[in-house]
Amino acid sequence: MKPTMLADGFDNTPKTGIDKKTNNQDAPINSNELDNEQPKKPTITDSSEFNKANIRSFLNTMGLKTQWEQSFVCPCVNPMTISPDPMCAICHGTGRAYLPAKKDVPIAIVGNNKGKRSTEYGTFDEGEARGTVQADYRVSAWDRITVPDAFVRQQYMFNATEQRVKDGMYIPYDVREIIFAVAMKPNDPTSYREVNPVNDYKFDKESNKMYISNDLEGFNISLIINATLRYIVSNVLKELRYQYTKTNNAENPVFDELPRLISLRREEAFVNNIPLINPSTSDLTKKADEKSYFLDSARNTDAGFGF
Numbered sequence: 001m002k003p004t005m006l007a008d009g010f011d012n013t014p015k016t017g018i019d020k021k022t023n024n025q026d027a028p029i030n031s032n033e034l035d036n037e038q039p040k041k042p043t044i045t046d047s048s049e050f051n052k053a054n055i056r057s058f059l060n061t062m063g064l065k066t067q068w069e070q071s072f073v074c075p076c077v078n079p080m081t082i083s084p085d086p087m088c089a090i091c092h093g094t095g096r097a098y099l100p101a102k103k104d105v106p107i108a109i110v111g112n113n114k115g116k117r118s119t120e121y122g123t124f125d126e127g128e129a130r131g132t133v134q135a136d137y138r139v140s141a142w143d144r145i146t147v148p149d150a151f152v153r154q155q156y157m158f159n160a161t162e163q164r165v166k167d168g169m170y171i172p173y174d175v176r177e178i179i180f181a182v183a184m185k186p187n188d189p190t191s192y193r194e195v196n197p198v199n200d201y202k203f204d205k206e207s208n209k210m211y212i213s214n215d216l217e218g219f220n221i222s223l224i225i226n227a228t229l230r231y232i233v234s235n236v237l238k239e240l241r242y243q244y245t246k247t248n249n250a251e252n253p254v255f256d257e258l259p260r261l262i263s264l265r266r267e268e269a270f271v272n273n274i275p276l277i278n279p280s281t282s283d284l285t286k287k288a289d290e291k292s293y294f295l296d297s298a299r300n301t302d303a304g305f306g307f
């Protein structure tokens, strides 16, 4: 068959007279853009609704198996400084404490953005993920979500004060292993040395503390850690998703809650990963600033690091 060419039958002679299409008496214009009638009431009831059992099964299959720890404000706060106790055995000076974890809570990560943000210190990202939590788990802001199946690389540095050498240094991540450690005295490049896990430190998984040998007192210790992936819930974007379920209840629809939508941030956005303190033990009351959780640690207390 002969192909139809675009030019076939094209009539480029100028049109004159009445436009038969616009002025077609048999097809009056009925645009609803010009219609000033009220919207009509639907005559058919739309019976579409979410199938709760299907959503539950989907999240059980596709969601990450997480551990959910509910957060509360640690009561160690000092009313004089309005700060948590840096030596608190419950919150370790962060002001946040957690109830024992609920295991295998399915959460489907449904979005992940870099969250680029510009400040006076430059541009950096806050890395935000969104998750849909299995129905009936009332996950809320500040709660901690652990993904036991995944681990991430984490950097950490602290100065080995007399107190930290004596009591051990609490590492605020779920440490799987310390894969690299170096030490150097401030303003003394010749003191740079690798830190040997056999002779120089012991890591106690029970207390999550690193015990350093006495001869490293006064050094800054820098670590590369493999840590379990953990998120802090920074916001509950949709606390109440719901529907009035009509299936099997046509006369009296049942109010059903559907899985909530939460916003998650990697815990490193909240945890100061360079907790340098004045070597003088009298300054151990220096407060952990938690007024703003948007990378406050990186912005205010780690000035000069990471940018």
Ligand SMILES: [Zn+2]
Binding pocket: 074, 075, 076, 077, 084, 085, 088, 089, 090, 091, 092, 093, 094, 095, 096
């Ligand atoms: Zn506390």
